[in-house]
Amino acid sequence: MSKKRVFISFAIEDKSLRDFLVGQAKNENSPFEFVDMSVKKPWDSAWKTNCRKRIKGCDGVLVIVTKNTKKADGQLWEIKCAKEEEIPLRGVWGYKDDRPTSLPKELDGVRVVNWTWDNIENWINSL
Template sequence: MKKRAFISFDIDNDEGAKRMLAGQAKYSDSPFTFKDNSVKKHLTGDWKEKVRRRMDNVDVVIVLCGTKTHTATGIADELSIAKAKKKPYFLLAAYSNKHCTKPTSADVSDKLYNWTWDNLKSLIKGNR
């Protein structure tokens, strides 16, 4: 059974990488499905509550880390929500040829994994 994934990413800097990751969900051997829950514009009211509700319906949170992730407060908040909800998550480097950074809410022990198809499939299955 495919896992439902929430992708947390920096919309200002890494939207192209997120599109590629979401595209991989369409592969016939993909272990995950993806519903685009990203916030395209500022949510009115309590946006964090809206993110919490969106995370209720996922099995895993993928934190897509780019070069400016450490400055993206929305990603830090989304990761904090995932942790509070005890959702399994992992950090995935958006680029193999650039220095990718972790969100400020990441634990020191959180590993930043290289984005390869084999790695992604393994991580989705819980091998981390």
């Protein structure tokens, strides 16, 4: 089975969570595999064009949801872009005990689940 191409959308303040997820997937005990297509550094003024190309080339977009998401303009744009391109989205709570009380409108209709291997694996396998 080939690896799925997954774009990881995250607030820059939550970069360590993205790094953890990528590392988790490389663990030999990990039940899931994917190719990380997230934006690792800011682009010039054409970043939205470049970002859209990456998102369009992915099987899905995994959104790391934290209290920072609501104010993360780039992340919110990525979510909107994925919806426009009809790329499947799944949210995972970045922190078990620190969840925002409300989600931004961009996440309307996006299922947000606990960050577990089973939840991530099942979603990736469904792509």
